[in-house]
Amino acid sequence: MIKKQLIMEKALELFAKQGFATTTVQQITDYCGISKGAFYLSFKSKDELILALIDHFMIQITSNIDYIVNNIDDDAELLYTFYYAMFESFHKHSDFAKLFIKEQSHTFNEEFIVKMQYYDKLSERMFLSLIERLYGETVNRIKYDLIYCIKGFMNTYSSLFLFYNVPLDLKVLAQSLVEKTNLLARQMTVPFISPELWQLMEQPLLGEVTKEQLRNFIDQKVDELEESVEKESLLLLKEQLIASTYPQAVVRGLLENVRNHPECKWISYLLRRYYQF
Structure with a gap:
Protein backbone atom coordinates (compact mmCIF):
# COMPACT_ATOMS: atom_id res chain seq x y z
CA MET A 1 0.00 0.00 0.00
CA ILE A 2 1.27 3.48 -0.83
CA LYS A 3 2.40 5.21 2.38
CA LYS A 4 0.30 8.28 1.68
CA GLN A 5 -2.80 6.14 1.25
CA LEU A 6 -2.01 4.25 4.47
CA ILE A 7 -1.75 7.50 6.43
CA MET A 8 -5.08 8.71 5.03
CA GLU A 9 -6.90 5.47 5.87
CA LYS A 10 -5.51 5.24 9.41
CA ALA A 11 -6.02 8.95 10.09
CA LEU A 12 -9.67 8.66 9.03
CA GLU A 13 -10.16 5.90 11.61
CA LEU A 14 -8.71 8.17 14.31
CA PHE A 15 -10.68 11.21 13.18
CA ALA A 16 -13.89 9.16 13.33
CA LYS A 17 -13.16 8.23 16.96
CA GLN A 18 -11.74 11.53 18.21
CA GLY A 19 -12.64 14.28 15.75
CA PHE A 20 -10.34 16.49 13.68
CA ALA A 21 -9.43 19.00 16.38
CA THR A 22 -8.33 16.60 19.14
CA THR A 23 -6.34 14.21 16.96
CA THR A 24 -2.63 15.08 16.83
CA VAL A 25 0.03 14.28 14.24
CA GLN A 26 1.83 12.25 16.92
CA GLN A 27 -1.26 10.11 17.45
CA ILE A 28 -1.59 9.59 13.71
CA THR A 29 2.03 8.51 13.31
CA ASP A 30 1.81 6.17 16.31
CA TYR A 31 -1.36 4.63 14.90
CA CYS A 32 0.27 4.20 11.48
CA GLY A 33 3.51 2.87 12.94
CA ILE A 34 5.63 5.49 11.16
CA SER A 35 7.87 8.38 12.20
CA LYS A 36 6.87 12.03 12.13
CA GLY A 37 9.47 12.52 9.42
CA ALA A 38 7.69 9.95 7.24
CA PHE A 39 4.39 11.75 7.84
CA TYR A 40 5.80 15.13 6.82
CA LEU A 41 7.21 13.64 3.62
CA SER A 42 3.59 13.01 2.59
CA PHE A 43 1.77 15.94 4.25
CA LYS A 44 3.01 19.33 5.39
CA SER A 45 0.48 19.47 8.23
CA LYS A 46 -2.66 17.90 9.69
CA ASP A 47 -4.73 20.49 7.81
CA GLU A 48 -3.20 19.37 4.53
CA LEU A 49 -4.07 15.77 5.42
CA ILE A 50 -7.70 16.75 6.12
CA LEU A 51 -7.92 18.55 2.77
CA ALA A 52 -6.44 15.47 1.08
CA LEU A 53 -9.16 13.33 2.65
CA ILE A 54 -11.83 15.72 1.37
CA ASP A 55 -10.25 15.57 -2.09
CA HIS A 56 -10.11 11.77 -1.97
CA PHE A 57 -13.79 11.27 -1.19
CA MET A 58 -15.08 14.05 -3.42
CA ILE A 59 -12.99 12.71 -6.29
CA GLN A 60 -14.47 9.22 -5.83
CA ILE A 61 -18.01 10.60 -5.93
CA THR A 62 -17.47 13.15 -8.72
CA SER A 63 -15.57 10.85 -11.08
CA ASN A 64 -17.99 7.94 -10.59
CA ILE A 65 -21.07 10.07 -11.25
CA ASP A 66 -19.47 11.80 -14.24
CA TYR A 67 -18.51 8.44 -15.78
CA ILE A 68 -21.95 6.92 -15.26
CA VAL A 69 -23.90 9.90 -16.59
CA ASN A 70 -21.71 10.24 -19.67
CA ASN A 71 -22.00 6.55 -20.52
CA ILE A 72 -25.80 6.28 -20.35
CA ASP A 73 -27.23 6.56 -23.87
CA ASP A 74 -30.89 6.12 -22.91
CA ASP A 75 -32.30 9.49 -21.80
CA ALA A 76 -35.24 7.69 -20.15
CA GLU A 77 -32.79 5.98 -17.76
CA LEU A 78 -30.38 8.87 -17.32
CA LEU A 79 -32.02 10.76 -14.44
CA TYR A 80 -32.83 7.57 -12.52
CA THR A 81 -29.26 6.31 -12.92
CA PHE A 82 -27.89 9.67 -11.83
CA TYR A 83 -29.90 9.76 -8.59
CA TYR A 84 -29.25 6.09 -7.84
CA ALA A 85 -25.50 6.42 -8.37
CA MET A 86 -25.26 9.66 -6.39
CA PHE A 87 -27.02 8.28 -3.31
CA GLU A 88 -25.18 4.98 -3.59
CA SER A 89 -21.89 6.93 -3.43
CA PHE A 90 -23.11 8.96 -0.44
CA HIS A 91 -24.13 5.76 1.32
CA LYS A 92 -20.83 4.05 0.56
CA HIS A 93 -18.89 6.98 2.06
CA SER A 94 -21.40 7.78 4.80
CA ASP A 95 -18.87 7.42 7.64
CA PHE A 96 -16.71 10.17 6.19
CA ALA A 97 -19.74 12.30 5.31
CA LYS A 98 -21.01 12.15 8.90
CA LEU A 99 -17.58 13.08 10.25
CA PHE A 100 -17.13 15.87 7.73
CA ILE A 101 -20.51 17.49 8.42
CA LYS A 102 -20.01 17.18 12.17
CA GLU A 103 -16.49 18.60 12.18
CA GLN A 104 -16.47 21.15 9.36
CA SER A 105 -17.38 24.05 11.65
CA HIS A 106 -14.06 23.52 13.46
CA THR A 107 -11.93 23.58 10.31
CA PHE A 108 -13.09 26.64 8.41
CA ASN A 109 -10.19 28.48 6.80
CA GLU A 110 -9.74 30.09 3.42
CA GLU A 111 -8.24 27.02 1.75
CA PHE A 112 -11.05 24.83 3.05
CA ILE A 113 -13.72 27.24 1.79
CA VAL A 114 -12.10 27.48 -1.65
CA LYS A 115 -11.91 23.68 -1.83
CA MET A 116 -15.61 23.25 -1.04
CA GLN A 117 -16.63 26.03 -3.44
CA TYR A 118 -14.69 24.23 -6.16
CA TYR A 119 -16.50 20.93 -5.66
CA ASP A 120 -19.85 22.68 -5.32
CA LYS A 121 -19.33 24.50 -8.63
CA LEU A 122 -18.15 21.26 -10.25
CA SER A 123 -21.36 19.50 -9.19
CA GLU A 124 -23.47 22.41 -10.48
CA ARG A 125 -21.91 22.08 -13.92
CA MET A 126 -22.62 18.36 -13.92
CA PHE A 127 -26.27 19.05 -13.00
CA LEU A 128 -26.58 21.72 -15.71
CA SER A 129 -25.25 19.35 -18.36
CA LEU A 130 -27.73 16.72 -17.21
CA ILE A 131 -30.68 19.15 -17.30
CA GLU A 132 -29.80 20.53 -20.75
CA ARG A 133 -29.51 17.03 -22.19
CA LEU A 134 -32.82 15.84 -20.68
CA TYR A 135 -35.06 18.84 -21.22
CA GLY A 136 -33.36 20.93 -23.90
CA GLU A 137 -34.56 24.44 -24.68
CA THR A 138 -37.93 23.91 -22.97
CA VAL A 139 -36.35 24.68 -19.58
CA ASN A 140 -34.03 27.54 -20.61
CA ARG A 141 -35.77 30.02 -18.30
CA ILE A 142 -35.79 27.75 -15.25
CA LYS A 143 -32.73 25.51 -15.71
CA TYR A 144 -30.61 27.32 -13.11
CA ASP A 145 -33.40 27.02 -10.54
CA LEU A 146 -33.63 23.31 -11.39
CA ILE A 147 -29.95 22.96 -10.49
CA TYR A 148 -30.65 24.29 -7.01
CA CYS A 149 -33.72 22.08 -6.68
CA ILE A 150 -31.58 19.01 -7.43
CA LYS A 151 -28.96 20.20 -4.94
CA GLY A 152 -31.72 20.60 -2.37
CA PHE A 153 -32.94 17.05 -3.00
CA MET A 154 -29.41 15.70 -2.56
CA ASN A 155 -28.81 17.55 0.72
CA THR A 156 -32.22 16.87 2.25
CA TYR A 157 -32.64 13.19 1.40
CA SER A 158 -29.03 12.26 2.20
CA SER A 159 -29.67 13.34 5.81
CA LEU A 160 -32.18 10.49 6.16
CA PHE A 161 -29.49 7.83 6.09
CA LEU A 162 -26.62 9.96 7.41
CA PHE A 163 -28.34 10.99 10.65
CA TYR A 164 -31.55 9.02 11.11
CA MET A 201 -21.77 33.30 -9.57
CA GLU A 202 -19.72 31.50 -12.20
CA GLN A 203 -15.95 31.13 -11.83
CA PRO A 204 -13.22 29.15 -13.62
CA LEU A 205 -12.73 25.62 -12.31
CA LEU A 206 -9.37 24.29 -11.24
CA GLY A 207 -10.27 21.11 -13.08
CA GLU A 208 -10.04 22.84 -16.47
CA VAL A 209 -6.45 21.97 -17.24
CA THR A 210 -4.09 22.27 -20.17
CA LYS A 211 -2.39 19.44 -22.03
CA GLU A 212 0.90 20.31 -20.32
CA GLN A 213 -0.71 20.20 -16.89
CA LEU A 214 -2.23 16.81 -17.69
CA ARG A 215 1.20 15.48 -18.63
CA ASN A 216 2.63 16.79 -15.35
CA PHE A 217 -0.21 15.18 -13.38
CA ILE A 218 0.48 11.87 -15.10
CA ASP A 219 4.20 12.12 -14.32
CA GLN A 220 3.44 12.73 -10.64
CA LYS A 221 1.04 9.81 -10.47
CA VAL A 222 3.40 7.44 -12.33
CA ASP A 223 6.12 8.19 -9.77
CA GLU A 224 3.74 7.14 -6.97
CA LEU A 225 2.54 3.87 -8.52
CA GLU A 226 4.20 0.49 -8.45
CA GLU A 227 4.53 -1.48 -11.68
CA SER A 228 0.99 -2.29 -12.77
CA VAL A 229 -1.50 -2.15 -15.62
CA GLU A 230 -2.56 1.28 -14.35
CA LYS A 231 0.98 2.64 -14.46
CA GLU A 232 1.58 1.30 -17.97
CA SER A 233 -1.76 2.71 -19.12
CA LEU A 234 -0.89 6.16 -17.75
CA LEU A 235 2.42 6.12 -19.61
CA LEU A 236 0.60 5.29 -22.85
CA LEU A 237 -1.93 8.04 -22.18
CA LYS A 238 0.95 10.47 -21.73
CA GLU A 239 2.30 9.38 -25.14
CA GLN A 240 -1.16 10.05 -26.60
CA LEU A 241 -1.11 13.60 -25.22
CA ILE A 242 2.26 14.16 -26.89
CA ALA A 243 1.69 12.50 -30.27
CA SER A 244 -2.03 11.59 -30.65
CA THR A 245 -1.22 8.31 -32.37
CA TYR A 246 -3.81 5.94 -30.84
CA PRO A 247 -7.38 5.56 -32.14
CA GLN A 248 -10.25 6.67 -29.91
CA ALA A 249 -11.15 3.08 -28.96
CA VAL A 250 -7.65 2.48 -27.58
CA VAL A 251 -7.72 5.71 -25.56
CA ARG A 252 -11.07 4.69 -24.10
CA GLY A 253 -9.63 1.31 -23.15
CA LEU A 254 -6.61 2.88 -21.46
CA LEU A 255 -8.87 5.20 -19.48
CA GLU A 256 -10.98 2.23 -18.45
CA ASN A 257 -7.81 0.52 -17.16
CA VAL A 258 -7.12 3.34 -14.70
CA ARG A 259 -10.66 4.45 -13.85
CA ASN A 260 -11.23 2.21 -10.83
CA HIS A 261 -7.82 2.61 -9.20
CA PRO A 262 -8.39 4.85 -6.12
CA GLU A 263 -5.21 6.83 -6.83
CA CYS A 264 -6.06 7.40 -10.50
CA LYS A 265 -9.69 8.52 -10.40
CA TRP A 266 -8.96 12.24 -10.66
CA ILE A 267 -6.53 11.99 -13.55
CA SER A 268 -9.00 9.63 -15.26
CA TYR A 269 -11.77 12.20 -14.75
CA LEU A 270 -9.62 15.05 -16.12
CA LEU A 271 -8.58 13.02 -19.16
CA ARG A 272 -12.18 12.05 -19.92
CA ARG A 273 -13.14 15.72 -19.80
CA TYR A 274 -10.17 16.61 -22.00
CA TYR A 275 -11.13 13.99 -24.63
CA GLN A 276 -14.87 14.69 -24.11
CA PHE A 277 -15.68 11.04 -23.44
Whole structure:
Protein backbone atom coordinates (compact mmCIF):
# COMPACT_ATOMS: atom_id res chain seq x y z
CA MET A 1 0.00 0.00 0.00
CA ILE A 2 1.27 3.48 -0.83
CA LYS A 3 2.40 5.21 2.38
CA LYS A 4 0.30 8.28 1.68
CA GLN A 5 -2.80 6.14 1.25
CA LEU A 6 -2.01 4.25 4.47
CA ILE A 7 -1.75 7.50 6.43
CA MET A 8 -5.08 8.71 5.03
CA GLU A 9 -6.90 5.47 5.87
CA LYS A 10 -5.51 5.24 9.41
CA ALA A 11 -6.02 8.95 10.09
CA LEU A 12 -9.67 8.66 9.03
CA GLU A 13 -10.16 5.90 11.61
CA LEU A 14 -8.71 8.17 14.31
CA PHE A 15 -10.68 11.21 13.18
CA ALA A 16 -13.89 9.16 13.33
CA LYS A 17 -13.16 8.23 16.96
CA GLN A 18 -11.74 11.53 18.21
CA GLY A 19 -12.64 14.28 15.75
CA PHE A 20 -10.34 16.49 13.68
CA ALA A 21 -9.43 19.00 16.38
CA THR A 22 -8.33 16.60 19.14
CA THR A 23 -6.34 14.21 16.96
CA THR A 24 -2.63 15.08 16.83
CA VAL A 25 0.03 14.28 14.24
CA GLN A 26 1.83 12.25 16.92
CA GLN A 27 -1.26 10.11 17.45
CA ILE A 28 -1.59 9.59 13.71
CA THR A 29 2.03 8.51 13.31
CA ASP A 30 1.81 6.17 16.31
CA TYR A 31 -1.36 4.63 14.90
CA CYS A 32 0.27 4.20 11.48
CA GLY A 33 3.51 2.87 12.94
CA ILE A 34 5.63 5.49 11.16
CA SER A 35 7.87 8.38 12.20
CA LYS A 36 6.87 12.03 12.13
CA GLY A 37 9.47 12.52 9.42
CA ALA A 38 7.69 9.95 7.24
CA PHE A 39 4.39 11.75 7.84
CA TYR A 40 5.80 15.13 6.82
CA LEU A 41 7.21 13.64 3.62
CA SER A 42 3.59 13.01 2.59
CA PHE A 43 1.77 15.94 4.25
CA LYS A 44 3.01 19.33 5.39
CA SER A 45 0.48 19.47 8.23
CA LYS A 46 -2.66 17.90 9.69
CA ASP A 47 -4.73 20.49 7.81
CA GLU A 48 -3.20 19.37 4.53
CA LEU A 49 -4.07 15.77 5.42
CA ILE A 50 -7.70 16.75 6.12
CA LEU A 51 -7.92 18.55 2.77
CA ALA A 52 -6.44 15.47 1.08
CA LEU A 53 -9.16 13.33 2.65
CA ILE A 54 -11.83 15.72 1.37
CA ASP A 55 -10.25 15.57 -2.09
CA HIS A 56 -10.11 11.77 -1.97
CA PHE A 57 -13.79 11.27 -1.19
CA MET A 58 -15.08 14.05 -3.42
CA ILE A 59 -12.99 12.71 -6.29
CA GLN A 60 -14.47 9.22 -5.83
CA ILE A 61 -18.01 10.60 -5.93
CA THR A 62 -17.47 13.15 -8.72
CA SER A 63 -15.57 10.85 -11.08
CA ASN A 64 -17.99 7.94 -10.59
CA ILE A 65 -21.07 10.07 -11.25
CA ASP A 66 -19.47 11.80 -14.24
CA TYR A 67 -18.51 8.44 -15.78
CA ILE A 68 -21.95 6.92 -15.26
CA VAL A 69 -23.90 9.90 -16.59
CA ASN A 70 -21.71 10.24 -19.67
CA ASN A 71 -22.00 6.55 -20.52
CA ILE A 72 -25.80 6.28 -20.35
CA ASP A 73 -27.23 6.56 -23.87
CA ASP A 74 -30.89 6.12 -22.91
CA ASP A 75 -32.30 9.49 -21.80
CA ALA A 76 -35.24 7.69 -20.15
CA GLU A 77 -32.79 5.98 -17.76
CA LEU A 78 -30.38 8.87 -17.32
CA LEU A 79 -32.02 10.76 -14.44
CA TYR A 80 -32.83 7.57 -12.52
CA THR A 81 -29.26 6.31 -12.92
CA PHE A 82 -27.89 9.67 -11.83
CA TYR A 83 -29.90 9.76 -8.59
CA TYR A 84 -29.25 6.09 -7.84
CA ALA A 85 -25.50 6.42 -8.37
CA MET A 86 -25.26 9.66 -6.39
CA PHE A 87 -27.02 8.28 -3.31
CA GLU A 88 -25.18 4.98 -3.59
CA SER A 89 -21.89 6.93 -3.43
CA PHE A 90 -23.11 8.96 -0.44
CA HIS A 91 -24.13 5.76 1.32
CA LYS A 92 -20.83 4.05 0.56
CA HIS A 93 -18.89 6.98 2.06
CA SER A 94 -21.40 7.78 4.80
CA ASP A 95 -18.87 7.42 7.64
CA PHE A 96 -16.71 10.17 6.19
CA ALA A 97 -19.74 12.30 5.31
CA LYS A 98 -21.01 12.15 8.90
CA LEU A 99 -17.58 13.08 10.25
CA PHE A 100 -17.13 15.87 7.73
CA ILE A 101 -20.51 17.49 8.42
CA LYS A 102 -20.01 17.18 12.17
CA GLU A 103 -16.49 18.60 12.18
CA GLN A 104 -16.47 21.15 9.36
CA SER A 105 -17.38 24.05 11.65
CA HIS A 106 -14.06 23.52 13.46
CA THR A 107 -11.93 23.58 10.31
CA PHE A 108 -13.09 26.64 8.41
CA ASN A 109 -10.19 28.48 6.80
CA GLU A 110 -9.74 30.09 3.42
CA GLU A 111 -8.24 27.02 1.75
CA PHE A 112 -11.05 24.83 3.05
CA ILE A 113 -13.72 27.24 1.79
CA VAL A 114 -12.10 27.48 -1.65
CA LYS A 115 -11.91 23.68 -1.83
CA MET A 116 -15.61 23.25 -1.04
CA GLN A 117 -16.63 26.03 -3.44
CA TYR A 118 -14.69 24.23 -6.16
CA TYR A 119 -16.50 20.93 -5.66
CA ASP A 120 -19.85 22.68 -5.32
CA LYS A 121 -19.33 24.50 -8.63
CA LEU A 122 -18.15 21.26 -10.25
CA SER A 123 -21.36 19.50 -9.19
CA GLU A 124 -23.47 22.41 -10.48
CA ARG A 125 -21.91 22.08 -13.92
CA MET A 126 -22.62 18.36 -13.92
CA PHE A 127 -26.27 19.05 -13.00
CA LEU A 128 -26.58 21.72 -15.71
CA SER A 129 -25.25 19.35 -18.36
CA LEU A 130 -27.73 16.72 -17.21
CA ILE A 131 -30.68 19.15 -17.30
CA GLU A 132 -29.80 20.53 -20.75
CA ARG A 133 -29.51 17.03 -22.19
CA LEU A 134 -32.82 15.84 -20.68
CA TYR A 135 -35.06 18.84 -21.22
CA GLY A 136 -33.36 20.93 -23.90
CA GLU A 137 -34.56 24.44 -24.68
CA THR A 138 -37.93 23.91 -22.97
CA VAL A 139 -36.35 24.68 -19.58
CA ASN A 140 -34.03 27.54 -20.61
CA ARG A 141 -35.77 30.02 -18.30
CA ILE A 142 -35.79 27.75 -15.25
CA LYS A 143 -32.73 25.51 -15.71
CA TYR A 144 -30.61 27.32 -13.11
CA ASP A 145 -33.40 27.02 -10.54
CA LEU A 146 -33.63 23.31 -11.39
CA ILE A 147 -29.95 22.96 -10.49
CA TYR A 148 -30.65 24.29 -7.01
CA CYS A 149 -33.72 22.08 -6.68
CA ILE A 150 -31.58 19.01 -7.43
CA LYS A 151 -28.96 20.20 -4.94
CA GLY A 152 -31.72 20.60 -2.37
CA PHE A 153 -32.94 17.05 -3.00
CA MET A 154 -29.41 15.70 -2.56
CA ASN A 155 -28.81 17.55 0.72
CA THR A 156 -32.22 16.87 2.25
CA TYR A 157 -32.64 13.19 1.40
CA SER A 158 -29.03 12.26 2.20
CA SER A 159 -29.67 13.34 5.81
CA LEU A 160 -32.18 10.49 6.16
CA PHE A 161 -29.49 7.83 6.09
CA LEU A 162 -26.62 9.96 7.41
CA PHE A 163 -28.34 10.99 10.65
CA TYR A 164 -31.55 9.02 11.11
CA ASN A 165 -30.48 5.51 9.99
CA VAL A 166 -33.59 5.17 7.86
CA PRO A 167 -33.62 1.94 5.81
CA LEU A 168 -32.54 2.99 2.35
CA ASP A 169 -34.29 1.64 -0.75
CA LEU A 170 -32.20 3.25 -3.48
CA LYS A 171 -34.57 2.19 -6.26
CA VAL A 172 -37.63 3.81 -4.69
CA LEU A 173 -35.65 6.93 -3.70
CA ALA A 174 -34.32 7.39 -7.23
CA GLN A 175 -37.77 6.81 -8.77
CA SER A 176 -39.33 9.33 -6.36
CA LEU A 177 -36.77 12.02 -7.16
CA VAL A 178 -37.09 11.42 -10.91
CA GLU A 179 -40.82 12.06 -10.60
CA LYS A 180 -40.29 15.24 -8.55
CA THR A 181 -37.63 16.59 -10.92
CA ASN A 182 -39.77 15.94 -13.99
CA LEU A 183 -42.76 17.67 -12.37
CA LEU A 184 -40.65 20.73 -11.59
CA ALA A 185 -39.19 20.80 -15.11
CA ARG A 186 -42.68 20.70 -16.64
CA GLN A 187 -44.58 22.90 -14.21
CA MET A 188 -42.19 25.54 -12.87
CA THR A 189 -42.86 28.94 -14.45
CA VAL A 190 -41.34 31.59 -12.17
CA PRO A 191 -37.53 31.48 -12.18
CA PHE A 192 -35.49 33.15 -9.47
CA ILE A 193 -31.97 32.60 -10.81
CA SER A 194 -31.58 34.57 -14.01
CA PRO A 195 -28.79 33.98 -16.58
CA GLU A 196 -27.20 37.25 -15.38
CA LEU A 197 -27.18 36.08 -11.75
CA TRP A 198 -25.76 32.72 -12.82
CA GLN A 199 -22.93 34.44 -14.67
CA LEU A 200 -22.12 36.51 -11.58
CA MET A 201 -21.77 33.30 -9.57
CA GLU A 202 -19.72 31.50 -12.20
CA GLN A 203 -15.95 31.13 -11.83
CA PRO A 204 -13.22 29.15 -13.62
CA LEU A 205 -12.73 25.62 -12.31
CA LEU A 206 -9.37 24.29 -11.24
CA GLY A 207 -10.27 21.11 -13.08
CA GLU A 208 -10.04 22.84 -16.47
CA VAL A 209 -6.45 21.97 -17.24
CA THR A 210 -4.09 22.27 -20.17
CA LYS A 211 -2.39 19.44 -22.03
CA GLU A 212 0.90 20.31 -20.32
CA GLN A 213 -0.71 20.20 -16.89
CA LEU A 214 -2.23 16.81 -17.69
CA ARG A 215 1.20 15.48 -18.63
CA ASN A 216 2.63 16.79 -15.35
CA PHE A 217 -0.21 15.18 -13.38
CA ILE A 218 0.48 11.87 -15.10
CA ASP A 219 4.20 12.12 -14.32
CA GLN A 220 3.44 12.73 -10.64
CA LYS A 221 1.04 9.81 -10.47
CA VAL A 222 3.40 7.44 -12.33
CA ASP A 223 6.12 8.19 -9.77
CA GLU A 224 3.74 7.14 -6.97
CA LEU A 225 2.54 3.87 -8.52
CA GLU A 226 4.20 0.49 -8.45
CA GLU A 227 4.53 -1.48 -11.68
CA SER A 228 0.99 -2.29 -12.77
CA VAL A 229 -1.50 -2.15 -15.62
CA GLU A 230 -2.56 1.28 -14.35
CA LYS A 231 0.98 2.64 -14.46
CA GLU A 232 1.58 1.30 -17.97
CA SER A 233 -1.76 2.71 -19.12
CA LEU A 234 -0.89 6.16 -17.75
CA LEU A 235 2.42 6.12 -19.61
CA LEU A 236 0.60 5.29 -22.85
CA LEU A 237 -1.93 8.04 -22.18
CA LYS A 238 0.95 10.47 -21.73
CA GLU A 239 2.30 9.38 -25.14
CA GLN A 240 -1.16 10.05 -26.60
CA LEU A 241 -1.11 13.60 -25.22
CA ILE A 242 2.26 14.16 -26.89
CA ALA A 243 1.69 12.50 -30.27
CA SER A 244 -2.03 11.59 -30.65
CA THR A 245 -1.22 8.31 -32.37
CA TYR A 246 -3.81 5.94 -30.84
CA PRO A 247 -7.38 5.56 -32.14
CA GLN A 248 -10.25 6.67 -29.91
CA ALA A 249 -11.15 3.08 -28.96
CA VAL A 250 -7.65 2.48 -27.58
CA VAL A 251 -7.72 5.71 -25.56
CA ARG A 252 -11.07 4.69 -24.10
CA GLY A 253 -9.63 1.31 -23.15
CA LEU A 254 -6.61 2.88 -21.46
CA LEU A 255 -8.87 5.20 -19.48
CA GLU A 256 -10.98 2.23 -18.45
CA ASN A 257 -7.81 0.52 -17.16
CA VAL A 258 -7.12 3.34 -14.70
CA ARG A 259 -10.66 4.45 -13.85
CA ASN A 260 -11.23 2.21 -10.83
CA HIS A 261 -7.82 2.61 -9.20
CA PRO A 262 -8.39 4.85 -6.12
CA GLU A 263 -5.21 6.83 -6.83
CA CYS A 264 -6.06 7.40 -10.50
CA LYS A 265 -9.69 8.52 -10.40
CA TRP A 266 -8.96 12.24 -10.66
CA ILE A 267 -6.53 11.99 -13.55
CA SER A 268 -9.00 9.63 -15.26
CA TYR A 269 -11.77 12.20 -14.75
CA LEU A 270 -9.62 15.05 -16.12
CA LEU A 271 -8.58 13.02 -19.16
CA ARG A 272 -12.18 12.05 -19.92
CA ARG A 273 -13.14 15.72 -19.80
CA TYR A 274 -10.17 16.61 -22.00
CA TYR A 275 -11.13 13.99 -24.63
CA GLN A 276 -14.87 14.69 -24.11
CA PHE A 277 -15.68 11.04 -23.44
